[in-house]
Amino acid sequence: MNPGDVLGAYQLDARLGAGAFGEVWSATHTVLHGRHAIKVLDGSLAASPAWRERFVAEGRILAQLRHPHVVRVTDVLLDGDRAALVMDLVEGRPLADWLQDGPLPDRAVLDVMRGMLEGLQAVHEVGVVHRDLKPDNLLVS
Numbered sequence: 001m002n003p004g005d006v007l008g009a010y011q012l013d014a015r016l017g018a019g020a021f022g023e024v025w026s027a028t029h030t031v032l033h034g035r036h037a038i039k040v041l042d043g044s045l046a047a048s049p050a051w052r053e054r055f056v057a058e059g060r061i062l063a064q065l066r067h068p069h070v071v072r073v074t075d076v077l078l079d080g081d082r083a084a085l086v087m088d089l090v091e092g093r094p095l096a097d098w099l100q101d102g103p104l105p106d107r108a109v110l111d112v113m114r115g116m117l118e119g120l121q122a123v124h125e126v127g128v129v130h131r132d133l134k135p136d137n138l139l140v141s
Contacts, residue, residue: 001040006030007084008077010038017094019132021045026089036074039085046083059085061126069119071139092141099135112140 001023005012010027013035017024022042028035045051059076062085066072075086095112098104104112116138123130130137 001025007038007040007082008075008079008086010036010077010086012038017136019137021132027086035089037071037087037089038077039087041083043081047081052078052083055083055085058128061128062123065122065126067119067122069115070122090139090141092139094136095138095140096135098140112138 001007001012001015003012003014007027009030011030013026013028015023015025016037022040022045025038025040026035027038040046041051041055046055056076056078059073062070062073063076071090072088073085074088077084077086116133120130120133
C-alpha cells in the first residue's frame with residue numbers, strides 16, 4: 001500500500017506504523033473528509049478465512065466499546081483480499097517517543113499506567129486480548 005491508495009471510502013495519507021499483524025495508516029474519508037486511522041491486516045492473514053472472521057469479530061466487539069483509554073473502532077472494511085479496522089485518529093505521541101526524551105516524572109508514569117490498565121481492563125471485560133502491547137502502541141496525548 002502507498003499514500004494515495006483508496007481502501008473502501010478512505011484515501012490513505014501516511015503510514016503511522018507497522019506491527020506483527022499489519023500496518024496502521026492515517027486516512028481521509030473521500031466523501032465526509034473526516035480523518036481516521038486504519039489498521040490493515042497483513043495480506044497473508046487477511047487471506048485466511050479464520051483470521052478474517054476473528055478480525056471482524058474483534059472489530060464488532062470494539063465498535064461497541066466506549067472508553068476514554070481505548071481507541072474507538074468505527075468501521076470494518078472487507079475489500080477484496082484486504083481487511084481493515086477503521087478507528088478514530090488519536091492525536092498524541094507513542095509512549096516510546098516520550099521515553100526517548102528521558103525518564104518520565106513519577107506522576108506521569110502513574111497516569112500513563114493507570115490509563116493503560118483501565119483500557120486493558122475494559123477490552124478484557126468484553127473478551128478482547130491485546131496481543132501487541134508495547135510502548136509504540138500506547139499513545140500519550
